[in-house]
Amino acid sequence: MxxxxxxxxxxxxxxxxxxxxxxxxxxxxxxxxxxxxxxxxxxxxxxxxxxxxxxxxxxxxxxxxxxxxxxxxxxxxRRDAGIVGCVDLGVDRTSIGLVDLSGALLARGDLDLDISSGPDVVLAEVWSALEALLASDTEHSRRLLRGVSVGVPGPVSSESGRVVAPSRMPGWNGTDVARILGGIAGVPILVNNDANLMAVGEFASGDRMEPNQVFVKAGSGIGCGIIARGELFVGSRGAAGDISHVAVPDAPPVPCSCGRYGCLDALASGNALVRELQNAGLEVANVEAMIALARDADPVATRLLREAGSMTGGVLASIVNFFNPGRLIVGGVLSQSEVFVAGLRSTLYAQCLPMATDQLTITTPLRPGDCGLLGAGTVFLDRLFSERGL
Amino acid sequence: MxxxxxxxxxxxxxxxxxxxxxxxxxxxxxxxxxxxxxxxxxxxxxxxxxxxxxxxxxxxxxxxxxxxxxxxxxxxxRRDAGIVGCVDLGVDRTSIGLVDLSGALLARGDLDLDISSGPDVVLAEVWSALEALLASDTEHSRRLLRGVSVGVPGPVSSESGRVVAPSRMPGWNGTDVARILGGIAGVPILVNNDANLMAVGEFASGDRMEPNQVFVKAGSGIGCGIIARGELFVGSRGAAGDISHVAVPDAPPVPCSCGRYGCLDALASGNALVRELQNAGLEVANVEAMIALARDADPVATRLLREAGSMTGGVLASIVNFFNPGRLIVGGVLSQSEVFVAGLRSTLYAQCLPMATDQLTITTPLRPGDCGLLGAGTVFLDRLFSERGL
DNA sequence: GCGGCTTATTCCATTATCAAACAAAGTTCC
DNA sequence: GGAACTTTGTTTGATAATGGAATAAGCCGC
Known part of the structure; x- marks a missing residue:
C-alpha cells in the first residue's frame, strides 16, 4: 500500500x-x-x-x-507526500494541527498550556502533543513530517527569528523557538507572530483576489497581520502589525504596561476588558465568559465591548486611510461578540475617507478557530515550494 | 555626430x-x-x-x-537614447524637469501656475513649458521624448488613472490627466500622486538598502508615499498614504473640509497654519513666509510649527508601529522648518514602541526640491524597463 | 619577465523549448 | 449512427538558449 x-x-x-x-x-x-x-x-x-x-x-x-x-x-x-505540524501558541491555550501538502487541515487539537511556564516546558509539551496527534492515525503517521510551523503571541524578529520583547510571554524574551523545538523534533521549524499567520491563513482560504488585506486579531491582546500585494508583510524588523501600543484617539488616560497612557492594548484588549469588569464587581474568569455575559444582555459587559470595538475601529480607521486595504478581517475571540464588531464597524466608517472605504469589505474569518493553524501551514508550504526551499 | x-x-x-x-x-x-x-x-x-x-x-x-x-x-x-519629461504639479507652483534614461535630472524649471485654473489651461501651459525646456538645449532636443510622468497633489485611482476627489484641486475631480496631456503631447503619460512620487524619488536616489520606507510630504497639505519591499505601494484603490484626514490624538476639534473634526490636514497642514497665523493678526502670504517668521524667532509661528510637527509625529507614530518602516523621510515645505521636524521627531519617539524605532532612521530628503521630479522620472523608467513596457 | 589573478570570448555539447503534426476522447447536431 | 468540430494530450524534429571548458587578453606583484 x-x-x-x-x-x-x-x-x-x-x-x-x-x-x-x-x-x-x-x-x-x-x-x-x-x-x-x-x-x-x-x-x-x-x-x-x-x-x-x-x-x-x-x-x-x-x-x-x-x-x-x-x-x-x-x-x-501528492498531498500525502508529507505532513506539516502547525502550532498556534496562545497565552493560556495552544492549538496544534496537521496539514497535508495542499494545506488542508487533517487533524487538530487544543492544549491548556500556560505560556508563562516558559519555553522549555511549553515546547516540550507541544512536541509530545504533536507526536500523539501524528500517532493517532496511521494515515498521518505514515507520512513524512516535513517540519513544524509555529505562531507566537508576540513580536518575532525577522533577522534572528527570536521572540523580542513579548508583553504577554513572560520568560520568553530572546527565545529562539526554532532552535529549541528543532532540537527536540529534529525537523525544520518556522516561527512567526500569530496575527501574521492568521492573516495568511485567512488570505489563503478566503478571498485571494484581493491582494491587500489587514487581519486584526482582537483577543486577550490586540495585533494585526498585513497582506500586501498577496504576500505577508512584516516590515523592516518583523514588527509590522503591532498596534498594541498605538494611541487611541480621545481615550481616557489608562496606564499601559509599556509605560504610557491610552494605548489600544490597555483600553480595548480582552485582558483590559476582563480586568475592568472585575473592577466593576462582576465575576468573569476570561474573555469568553465576558462575551457570554454580553450575549445575556449584561449592560456593563455590552457597553465595554461596544466601546472596545469603537476604539479599535478608531485606530483601524487611521490604518485603513494609510494602507488602503481591500479587505479587513476582524478575528480573535472578541470578534465573536457582535456588539464589538458593530462598534468597530461604525467608528471605522465614521472616521474613514469614503475613498478608502467604498470598496472595503469588513468581515469576520471564514474559519475563526482554524485560521491561525491554516496560516502556519500555508507559510510553511509557501517556503517549502519556494526557490529558497527548506 | x-x-x-x-x-x-x-x-x-x-x-x-x-x-x-x-x-x-x-x-x-x-x-x-x-x-x-x-x-x-x-x-x-x-x-x-x-x-x-x-x-x-x-x-x-x-x-x-x-x-x-x-x-x-x-x-x-545609453542614457541619451531618450529623454523623459517630469512634472510635479503643485497648488500654486509647478516644477518641470527632464531626465535621461538613467534617471538623472538634466534640466528643471518652475512655473507659477494656479492649479484652480483647471486641467486644460494648466496642462497646456505645462506642455509648452516642457517644450521650451526641451528646445533650450540641442543635447536635449536631439533626444527622443519617451513620455511624460506627472505628479498631482491629490489621489489618483489605480484603476482608471483619474484624479479622484482632490481637495486641493478644484475643477479636477475625475480628470484623466493622461488622456488630456497625451492628446496634446502625443507621447505616453503616467500620472501618480505627488507624495508617492517623492517617496520613489527619495528611495531611488537615497538608501536603496532599506526596502520599507515612508515619505511624508508636509506642505500646504499633508500626504505620504509608501515604499514596501522596494516598490511603491498604492493600496487597493490607489489611495494608500492619504493621511490628510486621519484623526490627531488629543487634538482640538477644528472643523475640516471633509466634514469631520480634528483631521491632520485641518490642524497641521501648511494651509491650516497660515490661516491660523492670519487669524492671529500676522500678515503671512504663504508657508514659506511663515517658516521665515519662525526662523526670526516669532513666538506664534514657532509655537504653531512645533505643534504641527508634534501632531504629525503623533499620527506617524501609529503608522510606524503598524508598518515598521526602516526609514522615514520628512519632506515638503514644512520640513525646511527645524522646529517642525524637531516637534515631529520628539512626539514620534515618545509614542512609538522601542522595537519600532530602534532601527528607524528619520531624515529630510537628500534633494528636497527635486525628489518629486526624480520620482516621476524613476516611475516612468521603471515602467519603460518592465515586462509590461509602455 | 614570469606566475597569478580577473576579465572576456570562442567553441562545442547539452538542454529546454516550441511549432506542427498527430492521436485520443468527447460533444454537437443532423 | 456518423460527420464535423472541440478540447486535450503526445510525438517528433528543428531551433535557440544556455553552460562548461578551453583560450585569450590584460593587469598586478615580485
Whole structure:
C-alpha cells in the first residue's frame, strides 16, 4: 500500500515551481490549463509533468469534465507526500494541527498550556502533543513530517527569528523557538507572530483576489497581520502589525504596561476588558465568559465591548486611510461578540475617507478557530515550494 | 555626430531585463559583474550584451579599475537614447524637469501656475513649458521624448488613472490627466500622486538598502508615499498614504473640509497654519513666509510649527508601529522648518514602541526640491524597463 | 619577465523549448 | 449512427538558449 515517497524536496527549479504554483493554488489542474496559465507550450508541460510525476510530487487523480472536447486528466500535488505540524501558541491555550501538502487541515487539537511556564516546558509539551496527534492515525503517521510551523503571541524578529520583547510571554524574551523545538523534533521549524499567520491563513482560504488585506486579531491582546500585494508583510524588523501600543484617539488616560497612557492594548484588549469588569464587581474568569455575559444582555459587559470595538475601529480607521486595504478581517475571540464588531464597524466608517472605504469589505474569518493553524501551514508550504526551499 | 537611436523600446524580454535591471540600478557595470549578479554564464552574458549593444540600448563606456587582474570594460545604459519629461504639479507652483534614461535630472524649471485654473489651461501651459525646456538645449532636443510622468497633489485611482476627489484641486475631480496631456503631447503619460512620487524619488536616489520606507510630504497639505519591499505601494484603490484626514490624538476639534473634526490636514497642514497665523493678526502670504517668521524667532509661528510637527509625529507614530518602516523621510515645505521636524521627531519617539524605532532612521530628503521630479522620472523608467513596457 | 589573478570570448555539447503534426476522447447536431 | 468540430494530450524534429571548458587578453606583484 505504502507508495514510495520522494526522498526529499531538496529544492525545486524555477520552471518546476512555475508549474507547482498553479497546481498548488488551484489556478490550474490539467496540462492544458497549465499551458495557458504558465504560457509554456503543451509539449513542455508534458515533459515537466512527467518529471514531477517521476519524482513523486504530482499525481494524476482522474478525469475532469469535458468542455466540448476530450476531457482533461486532472493533476494534483501528492498531498500525502508529507505532513506539516502547525502550532498556534496562545497565552493560556495552544492549538496544534496537521496539514497535508495542499494545506488542508487533517487533524487538530487544543492544549491548556500556560505560556508563562516558559519555553522549555511549553515546547516540550507541544512536541509530545504533536507526536500523539501524528500517532493517532496511521494515515498521518505514515507520512513524512516535513517540519513544524509555529505562531507566537508576540513580536518575532525577522533577522534572528527570536521572540523580542513579548508583553504577554513572560520568560520568553530572546527565545529562539526554532532552535529549541528543532532540537527536540529534529525537523525544520518556522516561527512567526500569530496575527501574521492568521492573516495568511485567512488570505489563503478566503478571498485571494484581493491582494491587500489587514487581519486584526482582537483577543486577550490586540495585533494585526498585513497582506500586501498577496504576500505577508512584516516590515523592516518583523514588527509590522503591532498596534498594541498605538494611541487611541480621545481615550481616557489608562496606564499601559509599556509605560504610557491610552494605548489600544490597555483600553480595548480582552485582558483590559476582563480586568475592568472585575473592577466593576462582576465575576468573569476570561474573555469568553465576558462575551457570554454580553450575549445575556449584561449592560456593563455590552457597553465595554461596544466601546472596545469603537476604539479599535478608531485606530483601524487611521490604518485603513494609510494602507488602503481591500479587505479587513476582524478575528480573535472578541470578534465573536457582535456588539464589538458593530462598534468597530461604525467608528471605522465614521472616521474613514469614503475613498478608502467604498470598496472595503469588513468581515469576520471564514474559519475563526482554524485560521491561525491554516496560516502556519500555508507559510510553511509557501517556503517549502519556494526557490529558497527548506 | 548623431548616432542612430533605437527605433523604439517596444518591450524587453525577461532575460534582457535581468541584465538591464542591474545595469540600471548600478548593481553591476561589467560582464563579469553581471554574470555574478544574474547567475548566468559568462558566455550568455556576452551574447545578451552584444544583442543589447546592437539594439542601441547599452554602450561600453571605458575601462574600470583592476582588482588584481584584467580590468573590466564598464557597461552602461545609453542614457541619451531618450529623454523623459517630469512634472510635479503643485497648488500654486509647478516644477518641470527632464531626465535621461538613467534617471538623472538634466534640466528643471518652475512655473507659477494656479492649479484652480483647471486641467486644460494648466496642462497646456505645462506642455509648452516642457517644450521650451526641451528646445533650450540641442543635447536635449536631439533626444527622443519617451513620455511624460506627472505628479498631482491629490489621489489618483489605480484603476482608471483619474484624479479622484482632490481637495486641493478644484475643477479636477475625475480628470484623466493622461488622456488630456497625451492628446496634446502625443507621447505616453503616467500620472501618480505627488507624495508617492517623492517617496520613489527619495528611495531611488537615497538608501536603496532599506526596502520599507515612508515619505511624508508636509506642505500646504499633508500626504505620504509608501515604499514596501522596494516598490511603491498604492493600496487597493490607489489611495494608500492619504493621511490628510486621519484623526490627531488629543487634538482640538477644528472643523475640516471633509466634514469631520480634528483631521491632520485641518490642524497641521501648511494651509491650516497660515490661516491660523492670519487669524492671529500676522500678515503671512504663504508657508514659506511663515517658516521665515519662525526662523526670526516669532513666538506664534514657532509655537504653531512645533505643534504641527508634534501632531504629525503623533499620527506617524501609529503608522510606524503598524508598518515598521526602516526609514522615514520628512519632506515638503514644512520640513525646511527645524522646529517642525524637531516637534515631529520628539512626539514620534515618545509614542512609538522601542522595537519600532530602534532601527528607524528619520531624515529630510537628500534633494528636497527635486525628489518629486526624480520620482516621476524613476516611475516612468521603471515602467519603460518592465515586462509590461509602455 | 614570469606566475597569478580577473576579465572576456570562442567553441562545442547539452538542454529546454516550441511549432506542427498527430492521436485520443468527447460533444454537437443532423 | 456518423460527420464535423472541440478540447486535450503526445510525438517528433528543428531551433535557440544556455553552460562548461578551453583560450585569450590584460593587469598586478615580485
Amino acid at each position: 505504502a507508495s514510495r515517497l520522494p526522498a526529499s524536496f531538496t529544492r525545486f527549479s524555477a520552471q518546476n515551481l512555475a508549474i507547482l504554483g498553479p497546481l498548488r493554488s488551484g489556478a490550474a489542474d490539467s496540462k492544458a490549463d497549465l499551458a495557458k496559465v504558465t504560457g509554456l507550450s503543451p509539449s513542455t508541460i508534458t515533459a515537466r509533468i512527467d518529471e514531477l510525476i517521476g519524482l513523486g510530487h504530482v499525481v494524476e487523480v482522474g478525469d475532469g469534465v469535458s468542455r466540448g472536447g476530450r476531457r482533461p486528466r486532472t493533476l494534483a500535488l | 548623431a548616432s542612430r537611436l533605437p527605433a523604439s523600446f517596444t518591450r524587453f524580454s525577461a532575460q534582457n531585463l535581468a541584465i538591464l535591471g542591474p545595469l540600471r540600478s548600478g548593481a553591476a557595470d561589467s560582464k563579469a559583474d553581471l554574470a555574478k549578479v544574474t547567475g548566468l554564464s559568462p558566455s550568455t552574458i556576452t551574447a545578451r550584451i552584444d544583442e543589447l549593444i546592437g539594439l542601441g540600448h547599452v554602450v561600453e563606456v571605458g575601462d574600470g579599475v583592476s582588482r588584481g587582474g584584467r580590468r573590466p570594460r564598464t557597461l552602461a545604459l
